Amino acid sequence: xxxxxxxxxxxxxxxxxxxxxxxxxxxxxxxxxxxxxxxxxxxxxxxxxxxxxxxxxxxxxxxxxxxxxxxxxxxxxxxxxxxxxxxxxxxxxxxxxxxxxxxxxxxxxxxxxxxxxxxxxxxxxxxxxxxxxxxxxxxxxxxxxx
Ligand code: 5GP
Numbered sequence: 001x002x003x004x005x006x007x008x009x010x011x012x013x014x015x016x017x018x019x020x021x022x023x024x025x026x027x028x029x030x031x032x033x034x035x036x037x038x039x040x041x042x043x044x045x046x047x048x049x050x051x052x053x054x055x056x057x058x059x060x061x062x063x064x065x066x067x068x069x070x071x072x073x074x075x076x077x078x079x080x081x082x083x084x085x086x087x088x089x090x091x092x093x094x095x096x097x098x099x100x101x102x103x104x105x106x107x108x109x110x111x112x113x114x115x116x117x118x119x120x121x122x123x124x125x126x127x128x129x130x131x132x133x134x135x136x137x138x139x140x141x142x143x144x145x146x
Contacts, residue, residue, distance in 0.1 A: 010056045016107035020054060027137035030077060030144050034070035037078050039133040042124045045115035047082050047136055051075050057108040059097040071110055078112050081143040085136070086114045 011017070018024040020036065027039040029049055040048040051074050053067035063071070079091045094111040096103040104124055113120065 008058055008061075010058050010062070011106060012056075014107050015105055016050075016052050016109065017056070020052070027133045029081075029137050029140045030074060032070070032074065034067055035074040037074055039128075039137050040111065041128060041133070042126055043113070043128050043133075044111075044121040044123060045113050045119070046132075047086050047114040047140070049078050049082070049112045049140065051078060051110045051112065052107060055108075058106045059103065059108055060095065061097070063108055071108075075110050075112055077144050078140065081140045082112060082114045084143050085139045088114055090114065090116050092117065092120065 015024060019026050019038070026041075028036070029039065030037040034054050035051060036054065037049055037051045040050050051071050053063065053071050055062075055064055055067040057063045057067065075093060079093070082091050083089060092111070092113040092115055094113065095109070102123060115121070
């Protein structure tokens with residue numbers, strides 16, 4: 001029998017899978033048939049958004065081309081909205097593959113962080129205020145919909 005490395009097997013109970021199933025609440029920024037964008041609950045800067053594919057991919061190695069393209073197009077929309085809402089040019093696009101790289105949720109996701117590499121906050125440490133996240137999500141969503 002082929003040995004399966006637990007880190008490379010998709011876990012249907014990961015937190016983002018539960019969001020896609022509607023079992024866990026989140027602050028939605030944008031959704032289409034292939035992607036979902038929502039606020040990161042422990043942002044590394046104000047306005048930190050995550051974009052995920054509606055495909056069971058652990059990391060980049062699993063991502064199908066049509067979902068890769070869709071995630072990138074949604075990331076563009078989110079990044080343009082962040083530039084407008086936060087009145088800044090600089091937005092970091094980051095994506096971690098594997099626990100060795102620091103990945104903590106094993107459903108592929110792109111981080112979009114209105115920050116600078118010199119000012120970036122710590123990864124997944126401090127929980128943001130729920131009302132603040134809701135407020136930012138609403139502003140970003142309004143710009144994307146406009
Ligand atoms: P990774 O370390 O896998 O690249 O990033 C996972 C991200 O998911 C982290 O930035 C972390 O703050 C975020 N995160 C973890 N749990 C939740 C959650 O329950 N809700 C939301 N919205 N984000 C989460």
